[in-house]
Amino acid sequence: MATAYDNFAAHIAELNDILCSISVLKWDARTQMPHGGAETRGHQLATLSRLSQEHFISDKTARLLDAAEAEIASEDPDSYRVRAVRQTRQYFEIIRKLPLDLVGEKAALEPVSEGVWAAAKQNNDFASFAPYLQKQVDLARRQADAIGYAEHPFDALVFEYEPSMTASKLRVLFEGLKVGLLPLLREIVANDKPLEKDLWMREYPLDKQKAFGWEMAQKFGYDVNRGRLDIAPHPFEISFTRQDVRITTRYKLNYFPMALYGTLHETGHALYEQGVDPSLTRSALAIDFLGKYPVGGTSYGVHESQSRLWENQIGRSRAFWNAHIDRFRHYFPEVGAEVDPEFMYRAVNRVRPSLIRVEADEVTYNLHIMLRVELELGLMDGSLKVADLPEVWNAKMEEYLGVTPPDDSRGVLQDIHWSGGGFGSFPGYTVGNVMSAQFLEAARRDVSGLDASLEAGEYAPLLGWLTENIYRHGRAFSGSELLIRTTGNDLTVEPYLRYLRAKFTDLYALPL
Ligand code: ZN
Numbered sequence: 109m110a111t112a113y114d115n116f117a118a119h120i121a122e123l124n125d126i127l128c129s130i131s132v133l134k135w136d137a138r139t140q141m142p143h144g145g146a147e148t149r150g151h152q153l154a155t156l157s158r159l160s161q162e163h164f165i166s167d168k169t170a171r172l173l174d175a176a177e178a179e180i181a182s183e184d185p186d187s188y189r190v191r192a193v194r195q196t197r198q199y200f201e202i203i204r205k206l207p208l209d210l211v212g213e214k215a216a217l218e219p220v221s222e223g224v225w226a227a228a229k230q231n232n233d234f235a236s237f238a239p240y241l242q243k244q245v246d247l248a249r250r251q252a253d254a255i256g257y258a259e260h261p262f263d264a265l266v267f268e269y270e271p272s273m274t275a276s277k278l279r280v281l282f283e284g285l286k287v288g289l290l291p292l293l294r295e296i297v298a299n300d301k302p303l304e305k306d307l308w309m310r311e312y313p314l315d316k317q318k319a320f321g322w323e324m325a326q327k328f329g330y331d332v333n334r335g336r337l338d339i340a341p342h343p344f345e346i347s348f349t350r351q352d353v354r355i356t357t358r359y360k361l362n363y364f365p366m367a368l369y370g371t372l373h374e375t376g377h378a379l380y381e382q383g384v385d386p387s388l389t390r391s392a393l394a395i396d397f398l399g400k401y402p403v404g405g406t407s408y409g410v411h412e413s414q415s416r417l418w419e420n421q422i423g424r425s426r427a428f429w430n431a432h433i434d435r436f437r438h439y440f441p442e443v444g445a446e447v448d449p450e451f452m453y454r455a456v457n458r459v460r461p462s463l464i465r466v467e468a469d470e471v472t473y474n475l476h477i478m479l480r481v482e483l484e485l486g487l488m489d490g491s492l493k494v495a496d497l498p499e500v501w502n503a504k505m506e507e508y509l510g511v512t513p514p515d516d517s518r519g520v521l522q523d524i525h526w527s528g529g530g531f532g533s534f535p536g537y538t539v540g541n542v543m544s545a546q547f548l549e550a551a552r553r554d555v556s557g558l559d560a561s562l563e564a565g566e567y568a569p570l571l572g573w574l575t576e577n578i579y580r581h582g583r584a585f586s587g588s589e590l591l592i593r594t595t596g597n598d599l600t601v602e603p604y605l606r607y608l609r610a611k612f613t614d615l616y617a618l619p620l
Contacts, residue, residue, distance in 0.1 A: 112175035113189055119172050120196060121390040126160040127399065128348040135346050135354060139338040154215075157399065164397065165203055173197055188385075191584045192392040199397035202267075205254050214247050218528050225527030234498050234516040237527070242494045244529040245487050252488065261488045265532035268398055269408040270539055272588030272599075275485055278535055281542065281601060282478045288605035290508070292612065293471055296459045297510070299616045307443060307455055312364040316439040321357065321371035323435060328418055329571040330355075330375050331382055343370045345377035345415075347403050349389050353381040364440075365456050369419055376418030379571060380405045383579025393582040408533060410578065410587045412540025413547060420470055421548055421607065422562065422570075426453045431565030457615055461509040463518045470541075471608060475508040477538040480523070484531050543591060545604035547578065550595045 110118075130153060137149050163169075176193045183190050221240040228237035252261035260275035267273075322337055340356035347353040355374035359367045384404045388394045394404040405411040422428060429436075429449035436452070437444030447455075459469045465476040483500065486492025492500065501520040506512045513519030525533055551573045552558050561569045577594045588598050612618070 112172070112179040113193070116172040116176035116193065116196075117391060119169065120192070120392045120395070123160060123163050124349075124390040124392075124395045126156060126163060127395060127403075130156045130160065130399070131346055131348050131403065135348075138340050138342075138344070139356060150219075160399070161203075164200070169196075169200060173200060186584075188388065188391075188393060188584055195583065196392045196397070202255055203397065205256070206251065207254060210247065210250055210254065214251075214529060217243055217247065221529070222524065222527045225521070225524065229517050229521040232515045232517045232521070234521060237521065238494050241497075241526055244526060244531075245494060248529055248531045249488060260485070262485055262532065265488070266535060267532075269533045269536050270587065271407060272586045273409070273535055273539065277599070278481055278485075281538070281599065282481065284601040285474055285538070285542075285605070286478065286508075288601065288609070289471065289475060292609060293459070293461065293475070293509075295618050296471060296612055296616050297461065299618060300459070303451075303455055303458070305446070307447065307451075308363050308365070310364075310443055311361055312440060312443075314359045314361065314367075317359055317364060317367045320435065320439045321368045324368070324423070324432065325355070325371055325375040325378075327432075327565060328372070328375055328379065328422070328567050330378055334382055335378055337371065343374055345374040345381070347378070347381040349394065350382055350384045350386065350404060351389070353378045369423060369456070372423040373415045373419040376415035377405075377411055379418065379574070380411060380414045380579050383571075383575040384582045385580040388582040388584075391582075393584050395583070404582050406581070406583045406585060406590065407587045408536025409539030409543060410590060412536050413543035413587075414540075414574070414578070416540050417544040417548060417574075421544060422567070424453075424456050424470070425562070426450070427559070427562045428565075429453045429456075430563060454615060457611070459612065459616075461511050463505070463511055463513050464522060471612060472509060474538045474541060477534050479504045479508060480534045481538075484534065488531065539587070539599065542599060542601055542604045543587060545607045546591055546595050546597065546600065547574070548607075549603045550577075 133149060133153055133156070137145070137153075141149060173193065173196060177197065180190050180193055185191075217240070221244060224240045225237050228234060248265060249261055252264035255264040255267070257263040258274075262275040262278075266275070266278070318337070322332075325337070326332060334351050335353050335355065338354065338356045339358060341358060343355075343357045345353065345355045355371065355378050357367050357370035357374060381404045384394055388404075396403055405414075426449065429452040433444070433447075433449045433452065457469070459471045461472050462468060465473070465480075468476050479501070482504065483492060483497065486500075487494070487497075498516050498520045502512050505519065525531075551570060555569050555573050558569055558573075561567070578590055581590070585593065591598055
């Protein structure tokens, strides 16, 4: 006879099926669908989203949860069963707190606001976007009030993306980064000299770019029987259970790093999803109840820790180019004859303060995020007015990066996030960077000979450690819990600052 937990799990498995089906339609819309399909696809997605909400926020879910909770009451609090029930309860209560009119207003505003933002960015016209941004700010604050928070309204919003983060923890995090990064950046800028030849003006045939990136993804451990690679203007990874985990990248004929590092970044996300324990398939621990990416991983920050670990700490390492220069020469013989691994290592690690977040290097990237998070905190607690955003944005760019945007298109209007009401999502990028260094230090401590294997281009020992300690758990443990279980510490900037200082002191021949 089915137990109460079995009945609960079967009900959640159906919800998982609906959410994964929504994701398939989203993947199709972003990679294959003809433009003409947009309107009807919108209806299909809206209908399925409504069905998933009705399925979840139902009296049946409440009954099944009550019964399952009673049944597992005395079980190990760290077991997957207990964690699945507990997390379902947590999200069930949060979603039930959101007033229906607020959810409806948000859903209706999003496409309009994103459209206005896209035009405003195109025309460098912040004033036309400001009223829509104000509406998004007002809705986000209403949402924070509905969910509730202890200290700062931002706490309720960041929970959706990084459950173990709060405004006050983020302030500490960024203060630590600022103290470490700003002096390092100043030293690098003072020591910068152009590379002796500009490789990125050559032509890199797209089919060769794809083949090299695909080969490297498989070297890292991406299982192509459960994956595929497509083209998308904004690269992403998406999964419909661990059995089908897809990635995308974009190509530029004259700029080789874009496609390769896009592929390696999304491969990092995919390795996480493919590594979730098979027993969690269709369960509450491989699902995002809020209908947001990521699906099987536990949070934005932990997901980004994996994409960035594989892209930057592995893919942009000297060891990577030492190990794979022959394969690069195989695909690109003319350029390959002119370069050695050391040149490639330098060429893909150039640090330059710039205006655009998505083009930023490892050292400046977090300063872009810090600026955004500071502004979001101000918008949410009312200390910053929407009308003052462009001016404050530009002043902070000058203060942190030493560059001032010539217009709002390359300043406050550059990112889509705020137009969709995505307040609270930016910290995940920096949290991910910081976590990635903590995890890699722990892997080095636990796996003897790890660096020798990386030098040899062998990634199974690293992937094995990450799978065992992070990937297999799906969403069972929060980012904070995973860090404490693997490293003994909660989030701390020291390993990340150590990593950056060592790497760029070497690259830029800075005094130690
Ligand atoms: Zn990512």
